[in-house]
Amino acid sequence: MKSSDDLKRCVRRICELLECEYGRKKHPAKTDPIDTLVLTILSQTTNFKNCKAAYEGLTAEYKTWQDVLEAPEDDLAKAISIGGLGRIKARRIKNALSRIKEKEGEVDLRFLAAMSTEDAMGFLLSMDGVGQKTAACVLCFSFGKPCFPVDTHIYRICKRLGLGGNSREEIASLIVETIAGNKLCAFHLNLVEHGRRICTARNPKCNDCVLKDYCY
Structure with a gap:
C-alpha cells in the first residue's frame, strides 16, 4: 500500500502527464x-x-x-x-x-x-x-471553490491507478489536498477526456496510455 506522500507524488505526476498530453485547459466561464x-x-x-x-x-x-x-x-x-x-x-x-x-x-x-x-x-x-x-x-x-467532482470516468481511472481507496470522497479529498486550486478544473477535464478516449470501461487502449506505468 502506498503511503500518503507516495500517493500525492503519484497524483502530481499524473496531472503533469495528462497536461502534456491534452494541454492545460482553461477554467470555463462560471456557470449559473x-x-x-x-x-x-x-x-x-x-x-x-x-x-x-x-x-x-x-x-x-x-x-x-x-x-x-x-x-x-x-x-x-x-x-x-x-x-x-x-x-x-x-x-x-x-x-x-x-x-x-x-x-x-x-x-x-x-x-x-x-x-x-x-x-x-x-x-x-x-x-x-x-x-x-x-x-x-x-x-x-x-x-471556483476548491472541490473536485469524481464522475464515472475519473473513478474508474483512479481505481485502476490505485488512488484514494474505495470511495469517491476519498479520491476527491486526496486530489484537493494535492493539486493547487487553480489546476483542479483542468485536471478534472483532462481525466474525463482520458477516460473517454483511452481508459474506457471496456477494451481500454492501454498501449496508448500515458499513465500505463502507474496502472495496477
Whole structure:
C-alpha cells in the first residue's frame, strides 16, 4: 500500500502527464449554479447527448426555475424523459429547488459564494439525490471553490491507478489536498477526456496510455 506522500507524488505526476498530453485547459466561464445543479442531476446515469436534450426539453417548456418548481411532477418528468429516470429526476429537481427557496426565499444559489466550502458542500448534500459529484460540480464550476467532482470516468481511472481507496470522497479529498486550486478544473477535464478516449470501461487502449506505468 502506498503511503500518503507516495500517493500525492503519484497524483502530481499524473496531472503533469495528462497536461502534456491534452494541454492545460482553461477554467470555463462560471456557470449559473442552478443551471449546473439541474444539469448534473439530469446527467445521472445517462450520456452527455441525452442529458443535453433533457435540459433543452426542460428549458423549452419552462422559462424560469420558479416555473419548474411549480410544475406538476408528471409534466416535468415528460419534459426530461429522454434522459431516462424522468420521474426520479423530476422529483429530485423539484425537491432541490424547494429546499433552496425554503432557505433563501427565492430559487437562487448565489448565497453559497459567501459560505465556506465545507458549509456549502453540506447544504448541497442535504438535498435528496445530490451526491459528492453533483455538489462538487456546482461548487467547482459555478463558484471556483476548491472541490473536485469524481464522475464515472475519473473513478474508474483512479481505481485502476490505485488512488484514494474505495470511495469517491476519498479520491476527491486526496486530489484537493494535492493539486493547487487553480489546476483542479483542468485536471478534472483532462481525466474525463482520458477516460473517454483511452481508459474506457471496456477494451481500454492501454498501449496508448500515458499513465500505463502507474496502472495496477
